[in-house]
Amino acid sequence: MARTLLDIDQSKCRKDGICSAVCPRGLISLQEFPETCEEGYELCLACGHCVAACPHGALSNRKLPQGQSLPLRQDLQPSTDSVVQFLRSRRSIRTFKEKAVPRDTTEKILDCARWAPSASNSQPVSWIVVEKPELMKRLEELAAQWLKDEMPGYARFFTHVPNQGEIILRGAPNLIVALTAAQYPWGDTDCAIALSYVELAAKANGLGTCWAGLLTRAAQANRTISESLGVPEGFKVHGALMLGYPLYSYARIPTRNEATIKWE
Ligand SMILES: Cc1cc2nc3c(=O)[nH]c(=O)nc-3n(C[C@H](O)[C@H](O)[C@H](O)COP(=O)(O)O)c2cc1C
Numbered sequence: 001m002a003r004t005l006l007d008i009d010q011s012k013c014r015k016d017g018i019c020s021a022v023c024p025r026g027l028i029s030l031q032e033f034p035e036t037c038e039e040g041y042e043l044c045l046a047c048g049h050c051v052a053a054c055p056h057g058a059l060s061n062r063k064l065p066q067g068q069s070l071p072l073r074q075d076l077q078p079s080t081d082s083v084v085q086f087l088r089s090r091r092s093i094r095t096f097k098e099k100a101v102p103r104d105t106t107e108k109i110l111d112c113a114r115w116a117p118s119a120s121n122s123q124p125v126s127w128i129v130v131e132k133p134e135l136m137k138r139l140e141e142l143a144a145q146w147l148k149d150e151m152p153g154y155a156r157f158f159t160h161v162p163n164q165g166e167i168i169l170r171g172a173p174n175l176i177v178a179l180t181a182a183q184y185p186w187g188d189t190d191c192a193i194a195l196s197y198v199e200l201a202a203k204a205n206g207l208g209t210c211w212a213g214l215l216t217r218a219a220q221a222n223r224t225i226s227e228s229l230g231v232p233e234g235f236k237v238h239g240a241l242m243l244g245y246p247l248y249s250y251a252r253i254p255t256r257n258e259a260t261i262k263w264e
Helices: 017-020 049-053 080-088 103-115 132-151 152-156 188-205 214-219 222-228
Strands: 006-008 028-031 034-036 059-061 126-130 174-183 208-211 235-244
Touching: 006 034, 017 028, 017 208, 028 080, 049 059, 103 126, 103 174, 103 188, 126 132, 132 152, 132 208, 132 214, 132 222, 174 188, 188 208, 188 235, 214 222, 214 235
Parallel strands: none
Antiparallel strands: 006 059, 028 034, 126 174, 174 235, 208 235
């Protein structure tokens, strides 16, 4: 027998069909009251849209019960201008204060990334946070050596970096690494989105980040580096961010290329 997915409070349901319209897999039909197809429980992504979109609080989803969804605070909605300014003013930070990032702050930031979209709501991203100074130094050295050996063409980009010993991790106190199971097909995309959430959440918490692209490539190519990071067997590093308190604040927003758009 099919497992029940939705519990409908018939006294609240207005049969407006919103739950049915927002379900990504079209699992909910409107009979007397909303109900799911035979395979509804198995096929449900547990995205929670049916519960979250119902204005009447009329349904609960057994995979993601109503009590687990958060109320949406209208009083916290930022203005359009403040969102635009916030997005435009995120910068890659490459100079950091000598100040440790408290674990609970990093946890708060990574917690925000739980709401990043992921393919089929797979939520496949896991994290490694490097905070030991000696490991940061070792990773810097290993990756710099890899860069020298494998990417000699890059060398000229770094001849002017003031501290040549820190071209990979820039003296950041922490490194946040995003991984998924190696065979998961959307790993690059889901990690990039989650890392973007991390960048913005870090900024909102007074921290700065910079994508550690060179370290990521080195960790993907070199087993010693991924082992030093503690990447489990069968997992792949898709991206990493340096994290720390910015040494400088920026006074202006540099401009960027106009959007290239083709309207069809
Ligand atoms: C995938 C990716 C890899 C990157 N890798 C590095 C890196 O290894 N080192 C670095 O200093 N910056 C790195 N960056 C930062 C870019 O240089 C930066 O985003 C760009 O110059 C624009 O500056 P902004 O982020 O302040 O707008 C990377 C950015 C991305 C998206």
